[in-house]
Amino acid sequence: MGGFFSSTSIPSSRQRQQLPPVTALHSHPAAPTPHRHSxxxxxxxxxxxxxxxxxxxxxxxxxxxxxxxxxxxxxxxxxxxxxxxxxxxxxxxxxxxxxxxxxxxxxxxxxxxxxxxxxxxxxxxxxxxxxxxxxxxxxxxxxxxxxxxxxxxxxxxxxxxxxxxxxxxxxxxxxxxxxWFEPHATFAILLLLAWPFAQIFPQEFLFSMGGVIRSILLDPSPDAFVVNLVNSWFPGLFDWQDKLQAHPEALQRQELLEALITACSWIGTGLLATVAMRRDAPVLRLLAALLAGALVVKGGATLLQFPASGAWDWLASGARFGLIVGSLVLVLLVRLPRWLRGALAMTLLIVLIILSNVLPPSPYSWVSAQAWRLGRFVHFNSLSQWIGWLWPFLGLGYLAWRAEQTQLQRRDSKRPD
Structure with missing residues (x-):
């Protein structure tokens, strides 16, 4: 019996002398809150x-x-x-x-x-x-x-x-x-805070980002080699622009393209956000707040820029379909392992960059962008455009850094002590 209770037996007299008094355990004032920086x-x-x-x-x-x-x-x-x-x-x-x-x-x-x-x-x-x-x-x-x-x-x-x-x-x-977030997620948090402002400038399609290659480094028209390559995989993909006025099905193809880009961008951004989150974080609520914030910021900026027009004129049927499909897919993908979510996010952001630089612009996007540059926030418009151009590249950089850190941690854990 003595051996069975040895770990919880009554302490000896010497041990009792070393224990702190009961009053010291309960009567001392609470420790002051430490001062921290942010x-x-x-x-x-x-x-x-x-x-x-x-x-x-x-x-x-x-x-x-x-x-x-x-x-x-x-x-x-x-x-x-x-x-x-x-x-x-x-x-x-x-x-x-x-x-x-x-x-x-x-x-x-x-x-x-x-x-x-x-x-x-x-x-x-x-x-x-x-x-x-x-x-x-x-x-x-x-x-x-x-x-x-x-x-x-x-x-x-x-x-x-x-x-x-x-x-x-x-x-x-x-x-x-x-x-809610991992210890080294500061850069990801800054990216997520900047994401709604990356949508302010009117892109060719809703949530279309990363088009800096075509707009700055290349001719504004799509590169011929890339166009021929993509057209060999998807015949007739670029024919809708010439037939937009004559054939209603071309407009439907434009809506499908916008739905594709919108869903691709939103899923990639949402998966990037989940990579930076902890397992017990309210992932779906945070993603819903991120999406709602982006839509409200874009709608509010449009209303301030053009008070006479509607705040939601840019939310076309293709964009709405892409948001709905992308949100449903995100609900299913957030349960995947973190490494798989990171890999999918990188893939989708790369696809988004390719589509934003290869697909021909919407025939209405140029008019909208020119009017936007003449609005009240003329000096902020180019900044919002640059944020939209660079955001997916910064997101890819964060995901690559996160993957490298994970590999280093696994390698260190396998080393013998």
């Missing part, structure tokens, strides 16, 4: 600064020294061409800068000092952009822009200060980040 907030702040620089100095051409001081705009008369929309856009545009600054400097700088730093950051960044715009004939430096941008950074800092400790130290984003 790498994601710091990375987001860096990317946002680059975004502001791009939007403020695009197209980076036509630099001219007119002899005017770059800081002459500060004391210049107030411009008369500013509208309420412009002022509101300037305030909203710099609010994320103030919010990200407060989150990025936590816990080293908190409270009113973090708000002051957000104010100074907005003032310095906006002042530098307005001063540099003096040398761009296509841009106009404005003291109103400087004031409204600084105000936006201040408002963003004030709004975020009460929530910084709650989000970073006591749970919030950090807890959700650890509960």
């Amino acid at each position: 790498p994601l907030a710091r990375a987001g702040l860096g990317w946002f600064v680059l975004l502001v620089v791009y939007a403020s100095l695009y197209p980076f051409a036509g630099w001219t020294d007119t002899g005017v001081s770059p800081f002459a705009f500060i004391t210049a008369p107030l411009p008369r061409y500013n509208t309420g929309f412009d002022i509101l856009t300037n305030v909203w545009g710099y609010m994320p800068l103030g919010m990200l600054t407060v989150l990025a400097v936590h816990p080293r700088i908190t409270g009113w000092r973090a708000v002051l730093l957000a104010l100074l950051g907005g003032l310095v960044l906006s002042g530098a952009m307005e001063a540099i715009q003096t040398y761009l004939p296509t841009r106009v430096s404005s003291n109103v822009d400087l004031a409204t941008n600084t105000l936006g950074a201040l408002v963003g800092g004030i709004v975020m200060v009460p929530f910084s400790a709650r989000l970073i130290d006591r749970g919030g984003l950090r807890r959700l980040r650890r509960r």
Whole structure:
């Protein structure tokens, strides 16, 4: 009997002396919450600064020294061409800068000092952009822009200060980040946050991304060798464009192509997201939120760009069919092993890049893109286009890095100690 209970027997007198008192186990105050920093907030702040620089100095051409001081705009008369929309856009545009600054400097700088730093950051960044715009004939430096941008950074800092400790130290984003995503998924999270904005610019088909090869490196028309190769596999694939006006079946073929590209892009993006998620994460709800966010952002941008048109005119029947089929397929594929989901995601993103560069553009896409460039957000339109062009390549890079890390971990686990 003694041997059976030896592991749970009553401790000896010497052992009792070494045990801590009962009051020490229950009466001591709770340990203070440790202060943490947020790498994601710091990375987001860096990317946002680059975004502001791009939007403020695009197209980076036509630099001219007119002899005017770059800081002459500060004391210049107030411009008369500013509208309420412009002022509101300037305030909203710099609010994320103030919010990200407060989150990025936590816990080293908190409270009113973090708000002051957000104010100074907005003032310095906006002042530098307005001063540099003096040398761009296509841009106009404005003291109103400087004031409204600084105000936006201040408002963003004030709004975020009460929530910084709650989000970073006591749970919030950090807890959700650890509960839903893998430890090294920061780059994937940034990609997923940028994916809805990659859909703003009107591509040839919904969710068509990666067309930078045809648009920048090659002639805008599809490459003849690739077209002949694809046409040998799928005869008549490129005939629908010439017969679009004369034959209704050509329009149906265009809808099928859009459904194919939309489903391919959405499934590949969704599988990439699942590779970065943990097994116990609410995968389907996160994917639904990602898709809903992309559609809302695209619809809202369309409505702001063209108030007279409908916000959902771009959601054609082929795109709707592709979204429905892609979502149903994703529900089935999320249960596959992680390595297989990663391989399928890489394959689909490669197919998406090929189709986006090979398929002839829709006859209506050129008109839509030209009108889009003349809209209110003219300096953000090219940025959204570049995001759509580069996103699948960045996604492929992440998936390749993730596959390499998995192989290295397996190799290390097989080595003898």
